[in-house]
Amino acid sequence: MLSREFKDGLAFAQEMDQQDVLRPIRDRFYQIPGEMYMDGNSLGLCSKDAEESLISMLEIWKNEGIKLWNHPKHFRYTDVIAKLTAPLLNADPLEIVTVGSTTSNIHQCLATFYHPTEKKYKILVDDLNFPSDRYAVDSMVMLKGLKVEDAVKVVCSRDGRTLSEDDIIEAMTDDVALVHLPSVLYRSSQLVDMEKVSKAARERGIIIGWDLCHSVGSVPHDFKAIEPDYAVWCTYKYLSAGPGAVAGMYINKKYFSTRPGLAGWWGNKDETQFQLSHTFEHQQDATGWQVGSPHFFSMAPLAGSLKIYEEVGMEKIRAKSLHITAYLMYLIDTRLSQYGYSVGNPREDDRRGGHVSLEHDDAYRICIALKNNRIIPDFREPNVIRLAPVALYNSYEEVYQLVNVLEKIAANKEYENFSSARALVV
Template sequence: MKYEFTTDLEQAKKLDQEDPLAEIRDHFYVKQGQIYMDGNSLGLASKDAEEALLKMMNVWKTQEIDMWTPYFHYGQELGNQCAKLINAEENEVLITGNTTSNIHQCVTTLYHPTKERYKILVDDLNFPTDRYAIDSDIRLTGYDPADAVKVVKSPDGKYIDEDAVIEAMTSDVALILLPTVLYRSAQVLDMERITKAAHEKGIIIGWDLCHAIGAIKMDFAKVQPDFAIWCTYKYLSAGPGSVAGLYLNKKHFDENPGLAGWWGNRDDTQFQLKHQFEHQKDVSGWQIGSPTMLGMAPLEGTLNLINSIGMDKIRTKSLKITSYLMFLIDEKLAKYGCTVGNPREDDKRGGHVCLEHPNAFQICSALKDRNVIPDFREPDVIRLAPIALYTSYEDVYKMVEILEDIMDSKSYEKYSSKRSLVV
């Protein structure tokens, strides 16, 4: 998409005045004087999330054990709300567990290795938990990850080559797990093309949507992957460690859940407490134990807010504001050796901008001291996420102005390059 950006503050203010999502910012706890660019790690708290959490507390306080009757299907109900973000069918999406446990659930359900077809295909840029989960699930079946994990290597440490992924789909591959948006470079993989290629070769394929859900538009009715998993604490702003999402294509509802538990039992017999497990033949059959009600409630609030806006408007603003940030980096920061390390094309980049510089870690520390919250990723990446729901164009402008000052004065040099525990 083409925009006419300029480097003056007046334009940033004008862009805010014209922003159809400008007033959504008031739903969020945006700290006065702070510029928060880390919503792709932990989304800001909203009043909607807070109200939903307090409502759940009140349900517990006032209804005690009877609260289960109206809330028995809460995981599916929130799943149905979440399904709208990816255009999946209602009973294919569940809110449950965390991203990692949901990978285990899907892989142990759908990975049935044989002597001829036993490999799991992954890339080398995905978030490490996905790989840890895959390796351990392979070990559970008696195979050796050193042989059974097939890794597509990135040619440059930044991007995944889709053609190389498709070429790697050999007849010994049973299952594939890939990220939809790469957590570092924000590259968006073409889910439809890759899924189609996998299915043509009889391979099960799943997607990690952690950096995609709430950031980009997805159409599962078209893509028809076998499974997908995602967290809800980034672009969905449901709170630290909030309960995650799991999509299972309805064609797999007859499979036995890899990790079974009584909450996955058929509704009508669950409380008969028999020792014979019979799973519910929709995604709710993949629940394990009692749902984490207080950990799910904030998501109810944010999903209501996000669905009232719709992913079209959210993606439109995200593309515009990330374009604006890339424009300002090119115009104001390139001369200090800062480069844009994410794809430029609209359909190839997710919701954050990846600013690269050899002193990225020190620059992040300098930014934090100036009340700008970015995050750092090895080896030289500053991730900056202007979130469509609450970041203003003026925030972006001011952040770049602060960065310009840090680079020009070289004030970042006084900060240590040693990592702390959580960055």
């Protein structure tokens, strides 16, 4: 394990960079000239690997036109991605499909797994998840002719930052049909104990699904132990597949013979898909849950990016991520607490994801001041500056410089030069 005996000062940060086994990988990502990027938890940086993979897909289209479908590798291109994604989840590649967006995949999973009965009809959610998940849950409940107030049960956070696994389990009453939760909370970076919560759901005959947007590519998962029923994730954050890139979905193999809730021709069995029959016979693996044609031009950069993951492995990524974020927290504690900054994420390694949730009463204006200093963070209401030193491409020296700038902004009250009126995208 990497030493947690941190010191202040540039020389220490540079020494850490010299010892960093992932240091050479940084050069495969395009850094934005003159900028320090701390926002890989929102939109990952572009790698040369992703770029080459996208360009080579363009060449295939240019040179082969529709003939590209005749190649089995392209006809089932999602399998290429699934094979590369499987080690990140410790899942069978057949349980993974690369398709849609996180939100459309939630709709697909709810349409497949949510079958309310008179006695068992509630969906259990939390009050800290990303709103899109809640919109999907509410709309599915309404589609079933139920009232949101009645059929959506919300577990509330006790501190506004984190969820208690015991509270979630206690809320799994007999009337709950399905639980939908985040693995890592987008604001506070809490890593929820998925194994404990999933086991409790299974024991009670409740379907459980996870939103992995903030953990995939940053935290290793063991789906053989967690055994969720379904999971969804995006690929544009830590996985660096590009803005709006195609998302991922996991369907536990025990459901392969279950009819997908939302059917489409690309989910039909390979052997009969092009017979174009009006009777849907779904492919008996996760690809049966596809609806329309695959998104080649965002799968291609994802394939490039995932090859980096294959080369490096999640173990080294998680080790550096925990270490570099611990270093950031050390600097916050020792240098910044006097200016009203505090760490809002859990401190324990097994309870935190890949970003640091830095809280400050003037967080919004501090984010603008950071951008003015050419550092890219992001802001989340009401008082959180999310900072993600990403294992694959951020350096310890950047973290050190980031803290210097955070200190300067607070000490000189630089943020007072900016308005707190919210911009369209924050």
